[in-house]
Amino acid sequence: MTERKMLTTSNRGLLEDSFPFRLYQKAKRLGTWNPADIDFSQDAHDWKKLNTDQQEDILRLISQFQAGEEAVTLDLLPLIMAIAKEGRLEEEMFLTTFLYEEAKHTEFFRLVLNAIGEKGDLSHFHTDTYKKIFYELLPTTMERLVTDQSPAAIAEASVVYNMFVEGVLAETGYYSFYQALENARIMPGLLEGIGHLKKDESRHIGYGTFLLQRLICEHPHLFDYVAAKMTELTPLALRLNEEGIAGREVSAFGGDPALVMEFTLRQLSVRMDILARAKGKKIEEIYRFSDSELGVL
Ligand SMILES: [Fe+2]
Ligand SMILES: [Fe+2]
Numbered sequence: 001m002t003e004r005k006m007l008t009t010s011n012r013g014l015l016e017d018s019f020p021f022r023l024y025q026k027a028k029r030l031g032t033w034n035p036a037d038i039d040f041s042q043d044a045h046d047w048k049k050l051n052t053d054q055q056e057d058i059l060r061l062i063s064q065f066q067a068g069e070e071a072v073t074l075d076l077l078p079l080i081m082a083i084a085k086e087g088r089l090e091e092e093m094f095l096t097t098f099l100y101e102e103a104k105h106t107e108f109f110r111l112v113l114n115a116i117g118e119k120g121d122l123s124h125f126h127t128d129t130y131k132k133i134f135y136e137l138l139p140t141t142m143e144r145l146v147t148d149q150s151p152a153a154i155a156e157a158s159v160v161y162n163m164f165v166e167g168v169l170a171e172t173g174y175y176s177f178y179q180a181l182e183n184a185r186i187m188p189g190l191l192e193g194i195g196h197l198k199k200d201e202s203r204h205i206g207y208g209t210f211l212l213q214r215l216i217c218e219h220p221h222l223f224d225y226v227a228a229k230m231t232e233l234t235p236l237a238l239r240l241n242e243e244g245i246a247g248r249e250v251s252a253f254g255g256d257p258a259l260v261m262e263f264t265l266r267q268l269s270v271r272m273d274i275l276a277r278a279k280g281k282k283i284e285e286i287y288r289f290s291d292s293e294l295g296v297l
Contacts, residue, residue, distance in 0.1 A: 027097035035108035040115035040189035053252035063122035066109035078145035162208020206296035213278035
């Protein structure tokens with residue numbers, strides 16, 4: 001074993017101006033909301049007034065988010081371990097807030113379900129494509145990092161977790177929630193939590209973007225690898241939407257499902273556009289990216 005080199009007692013100290021450290025500071029300031037403090041009494045009231053189709057649409061979204069948050073909470077640890085092994089202290093400091101926030105998101109959706117009195121099994125909302133992503137692809141990609149911490153394995157994990165699950169699927173989910181609830185002016189507690197979630201997730205996606213840009217800068221051939229992975233995942237996002245829409249031309253709240261599909265496609269291309277900004281950049285420039293440049297709210 002090589003002798004450990006301490007960073008914070010060396011001339012290096014902490015890289016206080018680096019993107020991950022700034023993100024860590026932001027998470028400490030903004031990531032302090034408590035799901036248990038949200039008042040869901042109006043939500044419980046609104047829920048009873050919805051018709052069966054509307055309840056079905058909301059429950060599908062909640063059940064997919066609930067299981068999605070559970071999955072990302074359980075699956076993140078191998079990435080944190082890989083980053084810690086490389087001694088990337090500022091990144092790991094940020095990742096401590098990341099995991100804590102995923103735990104709160106898991107708690108949040110369960111509180112919503114409890115408040116509206118939904119205690120039954122919701123796994124019938126997990127379609128084949130949903131299962132492929134959250135029961136298979138995500139856990140196997142993340143678990144691979146336990147034995148393989150190569151740059152390609154870390155890049156693949158970040159593409160699946162940060163770019164695809166968080167950056168495309170979760171973002172599409174928020175869009176669908178707003179499309180249904182904001183126009184109908186119902187379930188304020190659910191919307192309040194979604195607002196917090198969206199901000200938390202923008203930091204998670206921002207970190208993933210930084211991580212991939214750093215990896216691409218250090219190993220330029222990884223850009224094509226990452227782009228190919230995103231292309232490979234694209235049909236899964238489209239199929240997941242189609243399964244949710246189930247041939248309907250209008251959602252139970254009057255929303256246009258085609259807009260949701262457009263949103264997903266836009267997210268897929270936005271993620272790759274942002275990653276492409278790392279091409280030809282020096283590593284110091286990657287560390288100096290501002291929050292807004294990486295889409296952090
Ligand atoms: Fe989350
Ligand atoms: Fe997240």
